[in-house]
Amino acid sequence: MSLVMPLPDAATIARRGEIAAAMRAIVPGEGVIDDDDALRPYESDALTAYRQPPLLVVLPETVEQVAAVLAWCHKNRVKVVPRGAGTSLSGGALPLADAVLLGMAKFNRVLDIDYADRVAVVQPGVTNLAITRAVEGAGFYYAPDPSSQIACTIGGNVAENSGGVHCLKYGLTTNNVLGVELVTIEGEVIRLGGRGLEPAGLDLLGLIVGSEGLLGVVTEVIVRILPRPETAKALLIGFDSVEGAGRCVAEIIAGGIIPAGMEMMDRPAIHAAEAFVNAGYPLDVEALLIVELDGPGAECTHLVGEVEAIARRNGAVSLRTSANDDERAAFWAGRKAAFPAAGRISPDYYCMDGTIPRRRLPEVLARMRELSEQYGLGVINVFHAGDGNLHPLILYDANQPGQLEKAEAFGADIVRLCVAVGGVLTGEHGVGVEKRDLMPEMFSEVDLAHQQRVKCAFDPELLLNPGKMFPQLHRCAELGRMHVHRGEVAFPDLPRF
Amino acid sequence: MLRPANIEELCEIVAAGGKLRLRGGGSKDAIGAPTPDATVVDMRGFAGVVDYDPPELVLTVGAGIPLAEVQALVAAEGQMLAFDPFDHGAMLGGTTGDATIGGVIAAGVSGPGRLSGGAARDHLLGFTAVSGRGERFVAGAKVVKNVTGYDLSKLVTGSWGRLAALTEVTLKVLPAPRERRTLVVRGLDPAAAVARMAEALGSAAEVSAAAHLPDWQGTAVTALRLDGFPPSIAARAAMLPDFTAVPDGETLWEAVRFASPLPADRPLWRVIVAPSRAPGVVAALPGADWLFDWAGGLVWLASEIDPRAVAEAAGGHAMLMRADAAMRTAVPTLHPQPAALAALEARVRRAFDPAGVFETGRL
Numbered sequence: 001m002s003l004v005m006p007l008p009d010a011a012t013i014a015r016r017g018e019i020a021a022a023m024r025a026i027v028p029g030e031g032v033i034d035d036d037d038a039l040r041p042y043e044s045d046a047l048t049a050y051r052q053p054p055l056l057v058v059l060p061e062t063v064e065q066v067a068a069v070l071a072w073c074h075k076n077r078v079k080v081v082p083r084g085a086g087t088s089l090s091g092g093a094l095p096l097a098d099a100v101l102l103g104m105a106k107f108n109r110v111l112d113i114d115y116a117d118r119v120a121v122v123q124p125g126v127t128n129l130a131i132t133r134a135v136e137g138a139g140f141y142y143a144p145d146p147s148s149q150i151a152c153t154i155g156g157n158v159a160e161n162s163g164g165v166h167c168l169k170y171g172l173t174t175n176n177v178l179g180v181e182l183v184t185i186e187g188e189v190i191r192l193g194g195r196g197l198e199p200a201g202l203d204l205l206g207l208i209v210g211s212e213g214l215l216g217v218v219t220e221v222i223v224r225i226l227p228r229p230e231t232a233k234a235l236l237i238g239f240d241s242v243e244g245a246g247r248c249v250a251e252i253i254a255g256g257i258i259p260a261g262m263e264m265m266d267r268p269a270i271h272a273a274e275a276f277v278n279a280g281y282p283l284d285v286e287a288l289l290i291v292e293l294d295g296p297g298a299e300c301t302h303l304v305g306e307v308e309a310i311a312r313r314n315g316a317v318s319l320r321t322s323a324n325d326d327e328r329a330a331f332w333a334g335r336k337a338a339f340p341a342a343g344r345i346s347p348d349y350y351c352m353d354g355t356i357p358r359r360r361l362p363e364v365l366a367r368m369r370e371l372s373e374q375y376g377l378g379v380i381n382v383f384h385a386g387d388g389n390l391h392p393l394i395l396y397d398a399n400q401p402g403q404l405e406k407a408e409a410f411g412a413d414i415v416r417l418c419v420a421v422g423g424v425l426t427g428e429h430g431v432g433v434e435k436r437d438l439m440p441e442m443f444s445e446v447d448l449a450h451q452q453r454v455k456c457a458f459d460p461e462l463l464l465n466p467g468k469m470f471p472q473l474h475r476c477a478e479l480g481r482m483h484v485h486r487g488e489v490a491f492p493d494l495p496r497f
Numbered sequence: 498m499l500r501p502a503n504i505e506e507l508c509e510i511v512a513a514g515g516k517l518r519l520r521g522g523g524s525k526d527a528i529g530a531p532t533p534d535a536t537v538v539d540m541r542g543f544a545g546v547v548d549y550d551p552p553e554l555v556l557t558v559g560a561g562i563p564l565a566e567v568q569a570l571v572a573a574e575g576q577m578l579a580f581d582p583f584d585h586g587a588m589l590g591g592t593t594g595d596a597t598i599g600g601v602i603a604a605g606v607s608g609p610g611r612l613s614g615g616a617a618r619d620h621l622l623g624f625t626a627v628s629g630r631g632e633r634f635v636a637g638a639k640v641v642k643n644v645t646g647y648d649l650s651k652l653v654t655g656s657w658g659r660l661a662a663l664t665e666v667t668l669k670v671l672p673a674p675r676e677r678r679t680l681v682v683r684g685l686d687p688a689a690a691v692a693r694m695a696e697a698l699g700s701a702a703e704v705s706a707a708a709h710l711p712d713w714q715g716t717a718v719t720a721l722r723l724d725g726f727p728p729s730i731a732a733r734a735a736m737l738p739d740f741t742a743v744p745d746g747e748t749l750w751e752a753v754r755f756a757s758p759l760p761a762d763r764p765l766w767r768v769i770v771a772p773s774r775a776p777g778v779v780a781a782l783p784g785a786d787w788l789f790d791w792a793g794g795l796v797w798l799a800s801e802i803d804p805r806a807v808a809e810a811a812g813g814h815a816m817l818m819r820a821d822a823a824m825r826t827a828v829p830t831l832h833p834q835p836a837a838l839a840a841l842e843a844r845v846r847r848a849f850d851p852a853g854v855f856e857t858g859r860l
Contacts (some may be wrong), residue, residue, distance in 0.1 A: 005601075030774070032646045032827075056588055076688065078712075084678045112772075114773070115695075115699055116692070116699075116772070117695070117771045117772050117773050118695075118698060118699060118774045118790040119771070128536050138701070138745070139699070161644045161648065163642065163644075166825060167642065168641070168642075171619065172642070172644070174619075174648060174651065175619050184841070188837050190835070190837050190838050190839075191838075192718075192840065194771070194811050194812055194813070195770075195771035195812060196769040196771055196812070196814075197611070197616065197769060197791060197794045197795070198605070198610075198616065198655075198795055199655075200769075200814035200831060200832040200834060200844050201831055201834050201838070202652060202655070202656055202660075202834070202840075202842050202845060202846070203605075203618055203651045203652055203654060203655055203656075204841065204842065204845065205650070205651075206618055206648055206650075206651020206652060206654075207647060207649070207651060207652045207845075208646045209651075210644050210647070211647055211648075219763045227698075227699050227700060227701055228701075229701065238826045250552035251552075253552050253554065253672070254551060254552045254587065255672075256575060256672035256673070256674075256675060256726075257672070258671065258672065294704075295701075295703060295725075295729060296701055296729055296732045296733055297730065297732065297735075298728045298729055298732035299725065299726060299728065299729030300733065301728070302726055302728040302729060303726070325784045350854075355638075355640045355641075355643055356640065357550070357553050357555070357639070357640060357769040358552070358553060359550065359552070359553060384642070387640075387641045388553075388640055388641065388642065389642045399654065422639055422640070423638070424638045424640055424643040424645045426643070426644050426645050427640075427643060427644065428644055429644070430644055431644075431645060431646065435645075436818040439645070439646065440643055440741065442638070442646075444634075444635075445633070446632050446633070446634050447634045447635050447636065449633045449847075450628060450636070450649070450849065451636070451646050451647045451649065452849035454631075454647055454649070454652075454845060454848055456648075456848060457841070457844035457847070457848045458841070458844075469646070482709050491679065
C-alpha cells in the first residue's frame with residue numbers, strides 16, 4: 001500500500017463505546033455494528049488492495065435518523081464515511097479507523113414512478129438495475145448502466161457520477177438525475193432540483209453528483225427514465241491494427257452516427273476473453289470493435305448498413321452483425337467478461353480508468369506496451385472507444401513481494417500518460433483514494449484550492465469522507481485567507497471605453 | 498467599461514475589487530435589476546477558436562466569441578450544439594447577433610432541443626476562468642468523459658457571472674441530424690396537449706422537441722419534432738398517426754425558442770415545472786399569455802401578476818426574464834430559495850468570490 005490515509009485520531013477511537021451508545025440512541029436495534037467480526041465485511045470496497053475496518057457501522061432507515069447521526073457527528077467532531085453497496089473501484093467508500101461508516105443499504109424503496117413526467121423517485125440504496133426492473137414492465141428503463149449495475153446503488157452512482165457502456169449516447173449519471181434530497185453534515189435536510197428540468201438558482205445538484213460523498217449524504221434521488229429503444233443490433237468488427245479500428249471509430253462519428261455503445265479490445269484482451277467465455281471472437285486480429293446501434297427497426301437497419309460500409313473502407317478483416325438478441329448478447333459476453341477473464345489469467349489485476357482524446361490512442365497503446373515491458377507486468381486493454389475512456393487491466397500477483405507496488409507505479413504512469421496527451425485521471429470510476437495523489441498531474445494548487453473551498457462551503461470541519469479526492473487537506477481557515485493584492489494602482493495599461 | 502485583452506489583465510481587474518458586472522455582447526443586458534454602480538467588464542477580448550477536432554466531439558473556444566460564429570463553425574462540419582442555445586437580443590427588445598458563448602453558458606441558455614439533447618450544463622466539459630479572488634483556475638477537461646474532481650462546469654453554467662469570469666470554454670458537440678421533421682396536431686386544450694406530448698415522449702418515436710402553442714396562426718397547435726436519418730424519421734412518424742407533417746417547422750420552433758408569439762409589452766416569466774403540472778399553472782393565471790416548451794416543462798408566461806406562488810404550488814419556480822426597470826428593481830429575478838438552501842448557495846458563492854466582487858445586485 002503506497003497511499004497514506006489521514007492519521008487516525010486516537011481520542012476518537014478511545015470514545016468508541018460512547019459513540020456507539022449515542023448512535024444506538026438514534027438508530028435502535030441492529031442498525032449499529034461495533035463487533036470486530038461483524039465490521040470485517042465493511043473493511044473495503046471494490047478497491048480491495050486497501051482495507052481498514054471502520055470505527056463502527058451505522059445503518060439508518062429514515063431521513064430523520066440520517067440527519068440526527070450527522071448532526072451528532074458534526075457536534076462531536078466525529079468523521080463520517082458514507083457507503084452504498086461498496087462497489088467503488090477507486091476506494092470512495094474505504095473506511096477510516098476513526099470514522100463512522102454510514103451505510104445506506106436500508107434505503108431500498110422505490111417511492112414513486114411517474115410515467116407521464118418520465119421520472120422515478122427512489123431511495124439511494126436501490127440498485128441501479130432495480131430501477132430498470134421497476135419500470136421495464138411499462139417499456140421504460142434507466143439509461144446509465146455501470147458494469148456493476150446488479151449490485152451498485154443509485155446513491156453510489158450519484159456520488160461517483162457513474163457511467164457505463166451506453167453513456168456516449170445516453171450520458172452519465174449527472175445527465176440523468178433531476179433532483180436529490182441531501183442531508184448536510186450539520187443535519188439539515190435540503191432538496192436540490194426536482195421533477196422539473198432546471199434548478200431555481202445555482203446548479204448545486206450538478207455539483208453534488210460526482211462529489212464522492214464529500215459534500216453531503218443523499219437520501220432520495222429523482223431520475224429520468226426513458227422508453228426502451230425498439231430494437232438493438234451489434235456489429236463485431238476485427239482489424240489487423242489498432243490504427244484501423246481507431247480510424248473506423250472516428251469515421252462512424254464523423255458520419256453523424258452516435259452508437260449506443262462502441263467498445264474496443266486489444267489482442268491480449270480478445271484472447272483472454274475468448275479463452276474464458278468462448279464468445280466466438282476472431283483470434284487473428286489486433287483489435288476488435290463492438291458497435292451497438294439502437295432505435296426504431298428502420299433506423300438500426302439503415303445504420304448497420306452505414307457502419308458496415310465504414311468498417312470495410314477502413315480495412316476490417318472480419319465483420320459480423322447480430323441476427324437476433326441472443327447473438328448480440330454473445331458479442332457482448334466476452335467484453336463483459338473481460339475483468340473476470342483477466343482474473344483467470346492472473347492472480348490479481350488492477351483496473352485503470354483514464355480518458356484520452358481518441359486520436360491519441362495508437363501512441364498511448366504503444367507507450368503502454370513499452371511500460372509493460374519496463375515493469376515486467378502484463379496489461380490487457382478494454383476501451384470505451386466512443387468516448388476515449390481506457391480501462392487497462394494491469395496483471396500482477398499480490399503474493400509476490402513488490403508486485404502490488406509495481407502495479408500501482410505502472411498504473412500511475414498510465415494515468416500520467418493520459419493527462420500528458422490531453423486526457424484525464426478518471427473517466428468514470430472516481431478519484432477516491434486511488435487517484436487522490438495524482439490530482440496535481442491535472443490541476444494546479446490554485447485549481448485544487450478552488451475545488452476545496454467548495455468542500456469548505458458544505459463541510460468546514462472536513463468531517464465527510466476525509467482522505468478522498470484531495471491530495472492534501474488544507475484547513476478551511478487557511479484556504480479562506482483573502483487574496484492580498486500587491487499594489488493600489490490598478491491596471492494602468494488597460495484600454496477603457 | 499473595461500475590456501481586458503488577456504487573463505493577466507482580467508486577474509488584475511478582479512483583484513482590484515469593486516463591483517464588476519461581466520458582459521459579453523450585451524444581449525441579456527435587460528435581464529435583472531439595473532446596476533448603475535457596477536463597472537462593466539467586456540469579455541469579448543477572449544475570442545478565438547482554440548481547438549476543434551470534429552470526430553472527437555470537442556470544441557474549445559474563447560468565451561467572448563459570438564454564439565453565431567460558434568454555430569456557423571460547427572454547422573460547417575455537420576455538427577451542432579445539441580442544447581440548442583439562442584440569442585436573447587430580440588426577446589429583450591434589442592438586436593440579434595451579439596450574444597457570446599460565454600454569456601450563453603453563464604446564463605444556462607437552452608432551447609427547445611434541450612428536451613432530448615440535454616441542457617447547456619450537460620455540454621460544458623471544462624473551462625478556464627478568473628474567480629472573484631482574482632485568480633485564474635481551470636476545471637473539467639477537454640475530453641467528453643471525465644469525473645476528475647468536482648464538476649464545477651455544472652456549477653458555473655447558469656451562475657450568471659456570480660462565481661467567476663469565464664475566459665475559455667470546452668463544449669461537447671454532436672452530429673447535426675440529417676433531417677428534421679415537424680409534426681402537428683391542432684385544436685387540443687392544454688391538458689390534452691400535455692398528455693399527448695407525454696404519450697409521444699414515452700413511445701419509441703424518439704421525439705426530440707415538443708411544444709404547445711394555444712394560438713399559432715389561428716389555432717391551438719401541439720408540435721413534435723423528429724430528428725435523425727431519413728429512414729428512421731419515416732418509421733417514427735408512422736408511430737404518430739394523429740400528427741401531420743408541416744413544411745414550415747423551423748418557423749414554429751423559432752417562435753417557441755424566442756417566445757415570440759407572446760406580447761412583447763408584457764412582463765415575461767420563465768416557469769419550470771414537471772410537465773404534467775403545466776396546464777394547472779396556466780389555468781390558475783387566466784389573464785396570462787403563455788406557451789409550453791419542453792413538453793410542458795417550460796412555460797413561457799406573459800403576465801403582470803407574479804406567478805411565483807402558482808409555480809411554487811406546482812412544485813416549480815419562475816424567473817423574471819423581461820420587465821421594465823422599475824419592476825426589475827422591485828422583483829427578484831431569480832426565484833427566492835428556502836432559507837437553508839439560500840444560505841448554502843451564499844456560502845458556495847463566497848467560496849469563489851469572498852469579497853462579493855461579482856455581487857452587483859443584478860439577480
